Amino acid sequence: MNPPLIRVHDLRVSFGSGDRLTRAVDGVSFTVEQGEVFGLVGESGCGKSTILRALSGLNPDWQGQMAIGERNLGHRRTRAEALAMGRLVQMVFQDPYGSLHPKHTVETALMEPISIHGLDQSARRIERVLVEVGLSPAFRYRYPHQLSGGQRQRVAIARALILSPRVLLLDEPTSALDVSVQAEILNLLSEIRRIENLTYILVSHDFGVIAHMCQRLAVMNHGVILEELTVPDLVAGRMAHAYTRELYEASAGYTRRLEETASA
């Protein structure tokens, strides 16, 4: 049996110093298998987004051990390391309105990774990735303000895919989207994972999204993982921690009338 693709051991991230020291992530360990979708759930400030930023290399100030595949993640970001990481891990951000450069067309945004890595056949790569996210070639020369939220998120996903990474880190990818668009994007993410054989870590506060996309999840609070469980266990109510139960039931709505009348 293969070792897990993503291995995080005793990850610690702090901000500030002295009496203003905040331990955003305080000793977190987990593994993710190849092809899995692993969920990270928690309320704001629990550290879930901080883990993604450390894993992706955006924040090099962390302690512990992390590895993706055969590569042990380091702290000194040399040019070669930065390029190699870019072809290994990519990220999709929460706010479609902030994740695309307002002055760059879609074409420019997708060309950036290609020209940074000196890849060939740029036109073909761009076309292929646009088709994969369901955008027609007509969108190539549009500016972000001319696109809807869902379209922008598709462009963000296309940008993440263009270097053919093995891992996608998804930071609340549908929280800022309308309900009807959310379903499209979730379906798109599922399909891409199947086709490209990707591994996802999905951060969300929405248990519906987590249950739909993930096989396993970890519940976080104040920088630590309270428990890890499978989605079937979550849905069946077999959670070990009272906090997990509280979160799960709270996300079902103000009371549970909707569920009750639906099953009636």
Added chain:
Amino acid sequence: MSDIAARGGVRTWLLAESVTSPAQARAQKFYLGWRRFASNPLALIGLGIVVVLILMAIFAPLLATHDPYAQSLDRRLLAPSAAHWLGTDELGRDIFSRIIYGSRITLMIVLLVALIAAPLGLLIGTVAGYVGGWTDVALMRTTDVFLSFPGLILALAFVAALGSGLENAIIAIALTAWPPIARLARAETLTVRRADYIAAVRLAGASPLRIIIRHVMPICIPSVIIRITLNMAGIILTAAGLGFLGLGAQPPSPEWGAMLSTGRQYMLGSWWLAAMPGLAILIVSLGFNLLGDALRDVLDPRG
């Protein structure tokens, strides 16, 4: 593109829904911006004044009625008339022609200062803002030193050190014009730095230099353009001030500030010597202010 152009002309191409080339995308963006700009009457007045200034400078030989340097001591201090539209000065030179030729000097000052100060300020501000740390501290403290002097005083100091003359005046003014631009660019960079689109391009492996030039600067450029346009009025006035003090363009050069200075002595008897260049300075400053305000409405991303 050819068949679209044939079907409806350039306007259809500019408003087309489906865009087929980067050039078309940029042209469309410019066209929409222009329409917004042109819907503001004050914007058009400001632009008009600046355009008139430029045309005056280019076509000066055609527009001037007399040689601006030709002295005629028997035609001194003549009031505005059909022969001399704006009168003559203390050496009998036609004021109208001197104003026309003076526009070349004004335009040269304004352009050169903008071309020196804006890129310099932009570079220093974005590098300080993005790199942070000791680079930021060093660059910003240097900026602070320049900022702490009133513009005219600093320009005076430089001209005193470098010697008087138009070229040195331009360098001196440029050295006082870049610090506010640097401050502005740095402030914008600090906000932009935390944006997700910067994080995304870092994940692609971009170097800091690439990020600064291709991603941060394009966001800062509109604010810099607006700021420098609004500062034009101040630049013109500083140049006029230096000329007034005899430290800018030297006589017999028809620089408006110098003209204003000599006109002072004759103000009570022959008001037109001071009023005409003064009016010219006023109108051009107003024009740049209106233009800058209008540009802010069009270019400001928060608008």
Added chain:
Amino acid sequence: MAEPPILDVKGLSVSFPGPQGVVRAVRNMGFALGREKLGIVGESGSGKSMTGRAILKLTPPSAVVEAERLRFRDIDLLAADERAMRNIRGDRIGMILQDPKYALNPVQTVGRQISEAFRIHRRAGGREARERTLAMLDAVRIRNPARVFDLYPHEVSGGMGQRIMIAMMLIPEPDLLIADEPTSALDVTVRLSVLRILDELVSARGLGLIFISHDLNLVATFCDRVLIMYAGRVVESLPAAELPRATHPYTRGLLESLPRPDRPRPVLPVLTRDPAWLDA
């Protein structure tokens, strides 16, 4: 119901003249609100927020608001001038917005702002206002009202900020409360406690509440009645408990496309928009 409705709306339209023609943000909207919690649900661009603003006449200056009937109790809001509206806003109709950070004055203490809300509408003295404020902070379950009174907005958490907003809006004892995405910026557990407070206060004081949100699930479980808006129109109106049995294809489409833990589906059904919904 013998009692006249708190708010009676009929044929409400809000349009924006634009370069490419008129944009109809709200079209022919109507409902009657009693002492109940009415939810208005829609996606972005559905007109739900604009409806709330039109009731308070807080639409942008370029907006054109027309209605057959817009009555609040016995006051005709359409005919009311700005002066009359200023007396109504805050005093008889309150509005809670999404982010307390933007609604609270950052340079005044929280207690001072709430007291001011009271004093403007009641002409009361400082001491009475302070007492009422502390009582109100207690009513929204803030544990140490005297301490919180002196805090500045940036010193309070999101959930507490919203409770402060609720206190500020309820202290003049209005008849109607309009809440526009009041809990969207809050964590899910905080959300429930804020909603619980809102629920209690609305019931205890017999207020009418209009709850505007994009969260179908939340509105369905919190409100008594629900209006679904699409492209400026109400496409469906039904009691909250009956939402799972909604009939309009748009509502059904939304319900179906929500991922639900208890109903695993490999592919979520995607809403296909029927142009007929724009007119029917």
